[in-house]
Amino acid sequence: MTATPSILVIDDEQPVGTFFTRLLAQKGYRIGVAVSGTQAHALIDQERYDVAMVDLKLPDTDGITLLQHIKTVQPHCEVVIMTGYSTTRTAVKAIQFGAFDYIEKPFDDINLVEQLIEKALNYSKTVEKPGDKTFSWTDTAEQCGFQVGHTPKMIKLVSMAERIASKDINVLIHGETGTGKEVLAKFIHMASNRHDKPFLAINCGALPENLLESDLFGHEKGSFTGANVQRKGIFELANNGTLFLDEIGEASLAIQVKLLRVLETGEFLRVGGEKPVKTNVRIIAATNVDLEEAVAHKTFREDLFYRLDVVRFVLPPLRERKEDIVSLVEFFIQRFWDYQTGPTPTFAPACMDALLNYHWPGNIRELANTVEQALALCDDKAVLPEHLSRKITGATPALEKNDPEGGEDTLPDINGLSGWFCQQEKQLDKMDEERLVHLYKRVEELYRALHRVMGKKGVTSAFPISIQEMEARAIVDTLEFFKGNVSMSARALGIGRNTLYRKAKEYNINISN
Structure with missing residues (x-):
């Protein structure tokens, strides 16, 4: 026989207790009412x-x-915090202390109150069944390609993210590079009331300040050289949807001021514009740096930090959720393997042991790259340790054997990229568009990392290059991409055919007619 659900209402306003008693008693629930902490x-x-x-x-x-006391003595009791509009931030923090959810007073929608209580009751029953691995967010996570795994820390984080998703508040995601911050942001968007609206992402650290401002806010025609038409920015394009600001800690102070204005007023100016443009977007920001430390060092605005940090999620690194590596490998095999080439290869036990014992500084992104590389190198039957990078298997490279001191001249394996391109270039032809774009983005990240390190070391043999060299390289790459088609290349470059011919002649670039 199923026990009758029991609900406790704790509120110093007697009408609130009366309201819940009348609402829930007709459902057959047992009701307890307390008007103080002592009675509770x-x-x-x-x-x-x-x-x-x-x-x-x-x-x-x-x-x-009271929440902390209830979760201590009755851990399976789900707590819903009731709050006024002015205390929403505190209520959100309560979720991080273990509250199931929060609801704002006054209760304008009775159906919403009933649904929230039913949801809390169902969740309470699920928690009591350790063998039940199905959660209310499972389908949404699958749609996003979000591999939550079985780590209690991740399950708790995603359960909390689902509850926060329906609240139209800003979210800050913190985590090391490659932990899946953008995937979590997409999950929050898909679980929110904005799920049928745009989700747009921008990396604040990948663009210089002048380009970032134009990308965020758009520009008016003629606002700067090359601005031939009016262009909408990402804030305008994401209207009524979600905007993901990755690497927010890399945004300049000037951009931070403009972001703060948008968050405060819901308005912004296009570059070169004078008329405010209204926007309604939910901001999800992400960073791998300590923003509180950045605030202390005056490199990040404190007022913007508090605007973004309404609720914070900290994604654990892969080394703290190694029990999920096996399922993640299976997921990436399904994602990267071309089933037309034959049966799915299996990872040999020694190979899987190497993956489990590795510390994964690049986290899930590094694991994805490792699986993709191993599938490209294997013989279509099994993935063996020799198909993995030496840094994962612990094998000693020949160069390191010649340099027993392990000096600076020892070359890193760089995740096997050089060998992969030299030996497996034909594999690129087998990749679909998604995988090609994924690989291209990884190569771009490597290029930017090389650029930064070379700049720090003062290496000028390859960087920086002149504007003329950049222009010539862009023309060559575009012509190659469009197989020499001048019209398509000129259109992609944003110049006329005659201009393209003139610049090609200027840079001694051969164009076949």
Whole structure:
């Protein structure tokens, strides 16, 4: 026989207790009502509850303190915080302390209140069944390609993210490079009420300040050289949807000021514009740097930080969730393997052991690249240790054997990229568009990393290059991409055919007619 659900209501306003009693008693629920922390403690000691509706502010205590007490003595009791509009930030923090959700007073939508209580009751029952691995967010995660895994820390994080998703508030995601910050952002978008609206992402660290401003806010025709037409920015394109600002800690102070204005007013100016443009976007920002430390060093605005940090999620590095590596490898095999070439290869036990024992400084992104590389190198039957990078298997490269001191001249394997391109170039022809774009982005990241390091070391043999060299390289690459088609190349470069011919002649670039 199923036990009758029991609900505890804790609020110092007597009408609130009366409202819940009338609403829930007709459903057959047992109701307990307390108007203070003292009464609540007495009821909690006497009876077991499935759900507790707790007011954030009480005369003799606060909702956070009661939440912590309830989760200590009755861990399976799901707590819903009731809050006024002015205390939303505190209510959000309550979720991070273990609250199931929060709801704002006054209760304008009775159906929403009933649905929230039903959802909390169902979740409470699920938690009590350790063997049940299905969660309310499972389908959404699968749609996003979000591999949550089985780590309790990740399950708790995603469960919290699902609850926050329906709240139209800003989110800050913190995590090391490659931990999946953008995938989590997409999950929050898909689980939100904006799921049918645009999700757009921009890397604040990948563009110089002048280009970033134009990308974010757009520009008016004639606002700068080359601005031949009016262009909408990402804030305008993402209207009513979600905007993901990756590497927000890399944004310049000037851009931070303009971002703050948008968050405060919901308005912005296009570059060169005078008329404010309204926008309604949800901001999800991500960073792998300590923004609080950046605030202390005056490299990040404190007011913007608090605007973004309404709720924060910290993604654990892969080394802290190694029990998920096997399932992640299986996922990447399905993603990268071309099934037309034959049966799916298996990872040999020694190979999987090497993956489990490696420390993964590049996290999930590095694991994805490793699986893709191994599938390209294997013989279509099994992935063996020799198909993995030496840094993963622990094998000693020949160059390192010749340099027993391990000096600076020892060359890194760089994840096998050089060997991969030299030996497996034909594999590129077998890749679909998604995989090619994925690989191209990884190569771009490597290029930018090389550029930064060479700049720090003062290496000028390859960088920096002149504007003329950049222009010539762009023309050559574009012509090669379009197989010598002058019209398509000129259109892609944003110049006329005659201009392309003139510049090709100027840079001694051969154009076949």
